[in-house]
Amino acid sequence: MPKVHIVEDDAEISELLSTYLERRDFTCFVSGSAENARNFKPSEFDIFIVDIMLPGQNGLDFCQWVRRTSDVPLIILSAEKGDAKRIHGIETGADDYIEKPFNPRELLARISALLRRSAATYRAPSAGKVGFSGWLLDRTRQKLHGPDAIHLPLSSTEYQLLSALIAAIPEPVSREEIARNILNVDLSPEDRRVDILVSRLRKKIATLQPSADFIRTVRNRGYQFCADIQDVD
Template identity: 75%
Template sequence: MPRVHIIEDDAEISALLSTYLERRDFNCVVSNSAEDAQNHSPKDFDIFIVDIMLPGKSGLDFCQWVRQTSNVPLIILSAEKGDEKRIHGIELGADDYLEKPFNPRELLARMTALLRRSERTEKRISGKVSFNGWTLDRSNQKLHGPQNIHLPLSSTEYALLLQLIDAVPIPVQREDIGKLVFNIDLDPEDRRVDILVSRLRKKMNAVDANADFIRTIRNRGYQFCADIQGQG
């Protein structure tokens, strides 16, 4: 049974959602604040469902806390409309974002897609890939930069990096990243792939200023440009 942590201060919503998911063979834990949720280890769960507007620390604060140690899939819920919070949530490491009110069936579909992708990622080929002083340990799903600095990645960041490396030297189109990483047909105005690429670039550049490995290829998508060793 997949383990779900629901962080939601509205008792009615959390009760309805946990009942809905438990009837579909999910094991649910509910917290009514980020502080309460942080009493649990992120490693104890397979996926997080997090409301943005919480008493005390916000859902975005919690998302940032999770991403310091875990790549567990995370979906943000919010009553706020528009792209600003959605973009900010994805920049902080959320894998998906759903506006309230939402259809539980849509949430379930998105959860299932993330869990399937996470499972596929775990089953990817093992071994280590090295490039320009970096090492991607596919057996343990960890990325280390120069001086063996560990760079924590979200599940979507890790999946993106795998897709780009596996495609070398061929660029990967945005639409293909949408399908392979987010399991969606990407709308032309949907920016989540671009935000994800930007987020991964910033993380790697923060560790190594010379980590200019992900190039934008006009009309062709994104290409990983590095001398790769040990692939496969």
């Protein structure tokens, strides 16, 4: 039974949502604030559903806190509408953004898709370790370590993107491939989800090594991983 942590201060919404999910074989935990939710370890749950407008610390800051230590999937459920809000939510580390009012069946479908994607990541057949420019990607444990062996937590989508780019060397990976194989969506002309995902991975890498330039944009072809790769015993 997947464990869902609902971080929502509206008691009516959290009760309706938890009841709906529990009837479909989920175990639900509810926190009325980010501060209460932080009493738990992110690794205790399979997925988070987080409101933005919370008393005290807001939902975006909570998502960033989770992302610093965990790759557990995150869905933002918010009354704040518009592309700018959705893009900002994805940039902070959320895997999906759903506007209120929402259709519970759509939310369930998106939860299930994220859980399948997360599970597929950990069943990935790739194993062993590869090194590049002082970095180490442990494909067996799904971990990325930067210079000085510092662990850099990645979400499941960020890890899949990095793995796909490395596996494609020396060829670039198209935006359409990333959207279809990692995000499970078909891109529309104005859809920026792939670009946001790539930007998020670049920014994470830059937090440990500002000079890192491993992921390059290839015009009309997609994104290419440019560092030299070595297998590590």
